[in-house]
Amino acid sequence: MDIQTLFGLEGKTALVTGGATGIGRMAAEALVRAGARVLIASRKGEACEAVAKELNAMGASGSAEGFAGDVGTEDGVDAIVAAVKERTDRLDILMNNAGITWGAPLGDFPFKAWDKVMNVNVAGLFDLTQKLLPLLRANATIEDPARVVNVGSVMGEREMGDGAYSYSASKAAVIHLSKILAKELAGDAITVNALAPGPFVSRMTAFATHDEEMRNKEINNGRFAMICVLGIFGAELATGKDAMQQFGM
Numbered sequence: 001m002d003i004q005t006l007f008g009l010e011g012k013t014a015l016v017t018g019g020a021t022g023i024g025r026m027a028a029e030a031l032v033r034a035g036a037r038v039l040i041a042s043r044k045g046e047a048c049e050a051v052a053k054e055l056n057a058m059g060a061s062g063s064a065e066g067f068a069g070d071v072g073t074e075d076g077v078d079a080i081v082a083a084v085k086e087r088t089d090r091l092d093i094l095m096n097n098a099g100i101t102w103g104a105p106l107g108d109f110p111f112k113a114w115d116k117v118m119n120v121n122v123a124g125l126f127d128l129t130q131k132l133l134p135l136l137r138a139n140a141t142i143e144d145p146a147r148v149v150n151v152g153s154v155m156g157e158r159e160m161g162d163g164a165y166s167y168s169a170s171k172a173a174v175i176h177l178s179k180i181l182a183k184e185l186a187g188d189a190i191t192v193n194a195l196a197p198g199p200f201v202s203r204m205t206a207f208a209t210h211d212e213e214m215r216n217k218e219i220n221n222g223r224f225a226m227i228c229v230l231g232i233f234g235a236e237l238a239t240g241k242d243a244m245q246q247f248g249m
């Protein structure tokens, strides 16, 4: 059996939130290379369109489309759902990757850093998933389920505050929510799994990864793309799991 038979995604449609940068960009590329039609959405619509153009220029069997979308508000989520419905009547893969962080020392951690982070990382992820359920159910079968992949973090599993209190708590919520949704959606042939990456160089961690040693670990980014893809494909037989993968620091 060849790799395309095992991991090919011809005919599948995916949505990757935050797909223009970092992990989302890597996952979007891997999905396009595997043959999927990939929708990319984040607040910076032009960046999403530019990345989609780059991915389409790779000459891979899949394709990409980028558009603006904000998962941090209910109106924003509704607009993403409408934009997805304009483009497709079914969704095979939803990668809830968009995320933000906030860092401040204990004693000075601001109250506002809670709703901002929780809205994007948890409420937006949940609301987008529930509003896309009709599309996720549309083509899902027990033999070939639809996949929801939520990006958590090792910080949601281990006692790593590092000044990112609301972020760590939000990622623990993502992991737990993934298990709850996995249980509830198993009967609809939708798997729900969480990735729990360890720290690696991206725009989000730029403030903490400015030294040369960390930048040299960028090689791990490529490895992470593979983990994302394996997480998505491997999810066929798994649901309610969180894959912790730690490297970089």
Ligand SMILES: NC(=O)c1ccc[n+]([C@@H]2O[C@H](COP(=O)([O-])OP(=O)(O)OC[C@H]3O[C@@H](n4cnc5c(N)ncnc54)[C@H](OP(=O)(O)O)[C@@H]3O)[C@@H](O)[C@H]2O)c1
Pocket: 017, 018, 019, 020, 021, 022, 023, 024, 041, 042, 043, 044, 045, 047, 069, 070, 071, 072, 073, 097, 098, 099, 100, 120, 151, 152, 153, 154, 196, 197, 198, 199, 200, 201, 202, 203, 204, 205
């Ligand atoms: N880097 C790490 O060490 C690490 C470790 C564990 C987990 N993670 C998780 O991995 C995911 C991706 O992060 P990354 O490291 O790749 O950093 P990143 O490059 O900053 O990616 C975050 C993405 O989320 C998008 N985004 C932020 N707010 C949004 C909103 N309100 N609506 C829609 N999109 C929004 C951003 O695009 P716009 O600015 O255009 O909206 C950006 O593309 C996050 O969930 C993060 O928590 C990262």
